[in-house]
Structures are given as structure tokens and as C-alpha cells.
Amino acid sequence: MNSYLIDSQARVEYILDQSLSNNDVPARLRDAMRYSTLAGGKRIRALLVYAAGFASNAPIEKLDVVACALECIHSYSLIHDDLPSMDDDDLRRGQATSHIQFDEATAILSGDALLTLAFELINDSASPLSDTQCRLISHKLANCAGQVGMVGGQMLDILATQPDLDLNRLDRDALEDIHRKKTGALINASVVCGALCSETVSKTDLISLSNYANNIGLAFQVVDDVLDVESDTQQLGKQAGADNTLGKSTYPELLGLNASKQLAQTLCQDAIDCIASIGDNTRHLVELAALVVNRTH
Amino acid sequence: MNSYLIDSQARVEYILDQSLSNNDVPARLRDAMRYSTLAGGKRIRALLVYAAGFASNAPIEKLDVVACALECIHSYSLIHDDLPSMDDDDLRRGQATSHIQFDEATAILSGDALLTLAFELINDSASPLSDTQCRLISHKLANCAGQVGMVGGQMLDILATQPDLDLNRLDRDALEDIHRKKTGALINASVVCGALCSETVSKTDLISLSNYANNIGLAFQVVDDVLDVESDTQQLGKQAGADNTLGKSTYPELLGLNASKQLAQTLCQDAIDCIASIGDNTRHLVELAALVVNRTH
Numbered sequence: 001m002n003s004y005l006i007d008s009q010a011r012v013e014y015i016l017d018q019s020l021s022n023n024d025v026p027a028r029l030r031d032a033m034r035y036s037t038l039a040g041g042k043r044i045r046a047l048l049v050y051a052a053g054f055a056s057n058a059p060i061e062k063l064d065v066v067a068c069a070l071e072c073i074h075s076y077s078l079i080h081d082d083l084p085s086m087d088d089d090d091l092r093r094g095q096a097t098s099h100i101q102f103d104e105a106t107a108i109l110s111g112d113a114l115l116t117l118a119f120e121l122i123n124d125s126a127s128p129l130s131d132t133q134c135r136l137i138s139h140k141l142a143n144c145a146g147q148v149g150m151v152g153g154q155m156l157d158i159l160a161t162q163p164d165l166d167l168n169r170l171d172r173d174a175l176e177d178i179h180r181k182k183t184g185a186l187i188n189a190s191v192v193c194g195a196l197c198s199e200t201v202s203k204t205d206l207i208s209l210s211n212y213a214n215n216i217g218l219a220f221q222v223v224d225d226v227l228d229v230e231s232d233t234q235q236l237g238k239q240a241g242a243d244n245t246l247g248k249s250t251y252p253e254l255l256g257l258n259a260s261k262q263l264a265q266t267l268c269q270d271a272i273d274c275i276a277s278i279g280d281n282t283r284h285l286v287e288l289a290a291l292v293v294n295r296t297h
Numbered sequence: 298m299n300s301y302l303i304d305s306q307a308r309v310e311y312i313l314d315q316s317l318s319n320n321d322v323p324a325r326l327r328d329a330m331r332y333s334t335l336a337g338g339k340r341i342r343a344l345l346v347y348a349a350g351f352a353s354n355a356p357i358e359k360l361d362v363v364a365c366a367l368e369c370i371h372s373y374s375l376i377h378d379d380l381p382s383m384d385d386d387d388l389r390r391g392q393a394t395s396h397i398q399f400d401e402a403t404a405i406l407s408g409d410a411l412l413t414l415a416f417e418l419i420n421d422s423a424s425p426l427s428d429t430q431c432r433l434i435s436h437k438l439a440n441c442a443g444q445v446g447m448v449g450g451q452m453l454d455i456l457a458t459q460p461d462l463d464l465n466r467l468d469r470d471a472l473e474d475i476h477r478k479k480t481g482a483l484i485n486a487s488v489v490c491g492a493l494c495s496e497t498v499s500k501t502d503l504i505s506l507s508n509y510a511n512n513i514g515l516a517f518q519v520v521d522d523v524l525d526v527e528s529d530t531q532q533l534g535k536q537a538g539a540d541n542t543l544g545k546s547t548y549p550e551l552l553g554l555n556a557s558k559q560l561a562q563t564l565c566q567d568a569i570d571c572i573a574s575i576g577d578n579t580r581h582l583v584e585l586a587a588l589v590v591n592r593t594h
Contacts, residue, residue: 116443146413
């Protein structure tokens with residue numbers, strides 16, 4: 001990773017730590033929010049915010065707020081997805097999941113609080129975003145995180161693994177629909193909201209960036225499926241082979257392992273092609289596209 | 298209830314129905330969101346939005362959006378509070394709770410989606426709110442619903458009913474702190490956000506309205522505790538005597554039943570006194586104060 005991305009990673013870690021240090025929050029709730037959010041992780045969504053902001057000449061102080069909000073929402077989604085009634089995972093980022101470390105009620109509440117905090121941070125009077133930016137970014141975030149985005153995708157994902165469903169019915173289009181919502185929507189929001197931190201970004205550039213994000217988002221999930229087959233639990237920091245255990249449809253299962261890897265590479269190149277026309281500052285976005293496809297965990 | 302409040306109730310029912318009719322939402326998720334949100338209920342929070350907006354000369358179209366957002370957040374909080382790992386309630390508003398009617402995963406996700414939808418509705422480009430109003434209202438909502446407000450209160454409430462806690466330690470101040478957060482914060486947000494729909498509301502009036510709301514909010518909870526002792530399950534639409542079963546501290550337990558009823562009346566009068574100075578259009582707020590204290594379910 002280049003120094004801009006390394007610096008960005010450090011920035012968002014620092015701001016998350018600051019934002020999760022409110023002494024008016026009940027200690028157990030704050031502990032649980034910090035436990036899940038400050039547990040490392042790749043910060044891909046935050047980095048996409050910074051990279052898209054860099055490409056759009058956005059002030060870095062604005063990107064800080066948006067990156068932090070994105071990571072709060074991502075963290076909430078992992079906590080809730082891992083719950084016993086959802087994917088029932090015990091391990092995440094190499095540590096016990098929130099409901100194992102604390103308990104189910106605390107895990108649910110810490111997720112709720114992180115989701116809510118994202119909107120509080122964006123709209124805080126101290127945030128450097130303009131009122132119009134607050135509105136556009138809040139709406140985009142809510143739209144991508146909610147019923148037609150991430151939450152909708154998680155619902156479809158759960159329905160697709162019901163034991164009474166004939167798994168053969170989940171074809172490639174249906175699988176792609178789930179992933180575009182469950183993972184893709186928030187990755188799209190990261191890129192677009194990063195660009196919205198600029199006062200001068202054009203509608204055309206926003207569309208190009210959104211297309212870049214959609215390709216990256218799908219590539220991310222294809223790689224996730226491949227890693228679930230090829231990696232071991234220690235490297236992943238979560239249970240390997242979990243898709244198979246849960247009876248989830250995956251790209252390797254539908255297309256084969258090699259064709260899945262090829263698809264990820266193609267999507268990565270498509271993503272880079274999407275932003276060829278938006279100016280000279282796209283190098284961090286290009287690096288992130290490669291990072292998503294070549295990651296090992 | 299007077300005709301303005303009856304009309305307001307009909308307005309928010311209509312807008313909730315409209316807002317929860319998006320065909321891009323997975324059917325099961327939409328069904329669960331509608332099931333919990335359109336199940337009747339007193340709509341106290343929506344009515345407080347309309348009444349505070351009326352007192353502040355706010356346009357009714359703006360109040361519609363904010364009232365709808367408040368009811369979405371309230372509905373989400375009930376769904377999550379009722380979960381097996383929280384209060385474990387089977388009955389709400391006279392019908393099966395969400396996790397009984399659907400399942401736990403669907404209940405959690407429908408709550409998540411309703412919380413997110415509140416911010417999507419407020420910040421929609423089609424909403425009549427100005428950008429500044431979107432920001433102020435989004436921040437107030439998130440602040441009152443989140444880690445230092447409602448979610449924080451629910452965390453404290455759960456901690457206070459842990460079997461290893463010496464219940465005698467929960468004195469009146471601690472009980473009041475829980476309720477001010479768990480119930481009071483969202484009632485405060487309802488009143489203040491209603492007033493923020495006005496372009497002309499003064500800071501002084503906002504403070505008066507906020508004080509009114511704090512008294513109403515506490516009165517609401519005192520009455521809740523009294524009803525839990527005095528009413529039967531059918532009248533309440535939820536399990537009567539649940540506080541006792543869960544080992545929760547209550548006002549009747551701390552103060553006695555008659556002193557609790559007296560406290561509710563005093564808080565109601567204090568609330569009305571708070572808004573004596575803010576003009577001639579406070580009659581709906583006055584009526585709601587009485588409604589909160591004299592309700593039977």
C-alpha cells in the first residue's frame with residue numbers, strides 16, 4: 001500500500017478511537033462498540049472514501065468524518081450478521097465475535113448504536129461538511145445501508161440458505177443480486193460519499209465512480225468466496241469453509257474456482273476502465289482495485 | 298382527542314403506509330417492517346411532532362416527514378427490545394411480537410431497516426425540509442436514539458435487571474436516568490424536531506419545548522410503570538406485570554402506587570408550565586400532556 005493509503009488508514013483509526021470515547025455512554029456499551037470497531041480490519045471502505053475523495057479534490061477533514069461513519073456502519077453490520085440467529089459466527093478478525101465476548105443483547109445494542117452514531121457524526125455541527133453535503137451523504141448512506149441495500153441483501157442471503165429452499169434455483173443473477181446489495185451497496189456508498197465531500201465533483205464523474213465501485217464490490221465478494229474455499233481459518237481470521245457449512249451458493253460453486261479468479265481479475269480491470277476519464281488523481285482508486293482482488297484475507 | 302390530533306394521527310398512518318410500500322425491498326423484510334409499524338399504537342411521538350410544529354408555525358408537510366421518521370425509530374426500538382435476548386416479550390399491541398410472527402433474524406433486520414429508513418426519509422431530495430433542517434433534525438434524532446440516548450438507556454435497563462445485581466442499589470436517581478434515556482430521549486427528539494421544522498423558532502422556545510418534553514417523557518414512564526401493576530394484559534396489549542417478572546425497578550415499587558400517580562400529575566403540570574411563555578398555539582401540547590398521564594394502555 002502507498003503512503004497516502006497508509007496515512008489514511010492511520011487517520012481513520014485515530015478518529016474512530018476518538019469518536020468511540022464518549023464518557024456519557026454506558027461503559028459496557030462503549031466497550032462493545034470499541035471492541036468490534038477497533039479490532040483492526042482492512043478498512044477497505046474508509047480507504048475507498050479517501051481514495052475517491054483524493055480523485056475529486058475533497059478536503060481531507062471532510063473525508064475523515066465520512067470514512068469514520070462508513071466504518072461504524074460496516075462494524076455494525078458485521079456484529080449483527082454474526083449473531084446466532086443470522087450467520088452464527090464465533091470468530092471475526094481473529095477474535096471472538098461480539099455476542100461471544102459480551103452477550104447477545106449487548107451485541108445487538110452495540111450494532112444499533114454504531115449505525116446511529118454514523119448519522120450523528122455526519123450531521124454534527126462540528127463536522128466540516130456543508131449542510132447540503134450532510135444531506136446528500138446521509139441519504140446515500142441510509143439508502144445503501146438499508147432496506148434496498150445492505151439490510152435487504154442480508155435478508156435475501158438468509159432466505160437463500162433456508163433448508164426448505166431448492167438451492168439450484170439460486171442462479172448467477174440471483175447470487176449477484178444478493179451480493180450487490182449485501183456487500184456492493186456499502187462499497188458504492190464509500191466511493192460516492194467520498195466524492196460528495198468535494199464541492200466541485202461533476203455528475204458524470206459521480207456516475208463513473210459509482211460504476212467503478214460496483215465492479216469493485218462484486219470483485220470483493222467473488223474473492224471472498226474464493227478465499228472461503230482456499231484459505232484456512234487462521235489466515236482469514238474467521239471460520240474458513242463457512243459458506244459450505246451454511247449451504248450458501250458461491251461463485252466457485254457456480255463457475256468453478258479458476259473461472260471465479262478470472263472473473264475477479266476482469267471486474268478489477270473493468271473498475272479501472274470506468275475511472276479512466278475522471279482526471280489524473282485516480283491512482284489510489286487503481287491501487288485499491290488491485291488490493292481487493294489480490295488480498296489473501 | 299381534538300380534530301387536529303385525530304387528523305395528525307391519520308396523516309402519519311397514511312405516510313407510514315406509503316413509506317413502507319417500496320417494491321424493491323425483499324418481501325419478507327417489507328412485511329416485517331409493515332407488521333410492526335402499521336400495527337396501530339398510540340402514535341404519541343408523531344402527535345408530539347405535529348403539536349410542537351403547530352406551536353412553532355411549521356408547515357405540515359415538513360412535520361409529516363419527521364413524524365414518520367420518529368415512528369420508524371420507535372417501531373425499531375420496540376422490535377429489538379422485545380427480542381429473546383432483551384426483554385423476551387411475545388405480545389405487543391395485542392399481537393405477536395416480530396420474532397414470534399416471523400423469526401429472530403427477520404425481526405433484527407426489520408428493526409435495522411426501520412432505523413436506517415428514518416434517516417433516508419428525512420434526507421430524501423423529495424422531502425420539503427431545508428438542508429439545514431435535515432442536518433439539525435438528523436443530528437438530534439441520532440443523538441437521542443443512540444449511545445447516549447435510547448440505546449444507552451436500554452443497555453442500562455438490561456444491566457439493572459441482571460440477576461447478580463443487588464436491586465436495592467437502583468435508587469430513584471438511577472431509575473430516572475434509565476428512563477430519561479430509554480423513553481425520554483426520543484420523546485424529547487419528537488418535540489424538538491417538530492419545532493425545528495419551523496424556520497422561525499427561537500432558541501428560547503426550543504429550550505422551553507425541550508423542558509416540556511423531558512417532563513412528559515418521565516411522566517410517560519411513571520404511568521407505564523403504574524399501568525404494568527394496575528392493568529390486565531388485554532387492556533395493555535402486552536404482558537401485564539412484566540416489570541415484576543423481569544425484576545425491574547419501578548416507580549410504584551420505589552414510591553408506592555399513589556405517590557407514583559401523584560408524581561405523574563405533577564410532571565404533567567410542570568410540562569404545561571414550561572410552555573406557558575411560547576405563544577398561543579400550545580393547546581395541542583397541553584392536550585397531549587393530559588393524554589399521556591390519563592391513558593389506560
